[in-house]
Amino acid sequence: MLRLEGLKASYGSIMAVKGIDIHIPEGKIVALLGSNGAGKTSTLKAISGVLPVDQGRIEFKGESLLNLKPEKIAQKGIVQSPEGRQIFVSLTVAENLRVGAFNERRKDIIQKRLKFVYDIFPRLLERQNQVAGTLSGGEQQMLAIGRALMANPEVLLLDEPSLGLAPLIVKDIFSIIERLNQQGVTILIVEQNALQTLKIADYAYVLETGRVIMQGKGSDLLQDERVIEAYLGGNKS
Known part of the structure; x- marks a missing residue:
C-alpha cells in the first residue's frame, strides 16, 4: 500500500x-x-x-x-499525528477536531467523522467544549490522534x-x-x-x-x- x-x-x-x-x-x-x-x-x-x-x-x-x-x-x-501532539491549546476540543477536517466541506460528513472520533474517545466528547490546553497529557494525545482521524x-x-x-x-x-x-x-x-x-x-x-x-x-x-x-x-x- x-x-x-x-x-x-x-x-x-x-x-x-x-x-x-x-x-x-x-x-x-x-x-x-x-x-x-x-x-x-x-x-x-x-x-x-x-x-x-x-x-x-x-x-x-x-x-x-x-x-x-x-x-x-x-x-x-496519509495523515500524521505528530510528536509532541501539537494541538491548538487556545481552541476547544471540538474546534481542534474540526481543524482536522480541513479537506471536507460537507457538514454531514464532518458530523459523521466527529461521531466516529467521539465513539473512539468518549473522554473527548465529555470535554468537547473545554479549552485543549487545560487537558491532561493523555487527553491531549487522544485529541491529537482524533484530529488526525478527522481527515479520514x-x-x-x-x-x-x-x-x-x-x-x-x-x-x-x-x-x-x-x-x-x-x-x-x-x-x-x-x-x-x-x-x-x-x-x-x-x-x-x-x-x-x-x-x-x-x-x-x-x-x-x-x-x-x-x-x-x-x-x-x-x-x-
Whole structure:
C-alpha cells in the first residue's frame, strides 16, 4: 500500500535517512523502532512531505508522492499525528477536531467523522467544549490522534503516541491503536516504547543512525535477544 525504496533525506548537510526500504501493507500495523536520532521521525516527515527527499521513492498505491505538498498527501489519505501532539491549546476540543477536517466541506460528513472520533474517545466528547490546553497529557494525545482521524486517513502515521504518558494511559492508547486498526486503518507507528509496540505490530523495522539494521514480525522481534538487550532492557515481560 505504502512503499519506501532507497529513501534518503537530510537536514542541510546532515543526512537523517540513509537509503531505507520499508513496506506498509494495507490493514497492518507497522512499527519503526530505535533510539533518539535513529531517523524515525525524519522518515515520517519525508512520507508526509514535510522533509524533502534527496533520493529514492515513496509510493502510495503505486503512485509517487514525491514533490507533493503535505496537504495534497493528506488529501490522498496519509495523515500524521505528530510528536509532541501539537494541538491548538487556545481552541476547544471540538474546534481542534474540526481543524482536522480541513479537506471536507460537507457538514454531514464532518458530523459523521466527529461521531466516529467521539465513539473512539468518549473522554473527548465529555470535554468537547473545554479549552485543549487545560487537558491532561493523555487527553491531549487522544485529541491529537482524533484530529488526525478527522481527515479520514487510510494510513495513519503516529509519532511517539506514548511519549510522556503514565503507564496506565499508555496501555489505553495502544488499545485504541489496535481498535483503529481493526476498523480498517493502516498504521505506521514510530515509538521508543518497544515492548508495547511489538505486542501490537504485525511487522517492525529497527532503525539506527538512518539505516534499517533489523526487521521482522513483531512477535519474532519480541523474542529476539538483540532487541531484548538493546530496547527492552533485558526484560520482555
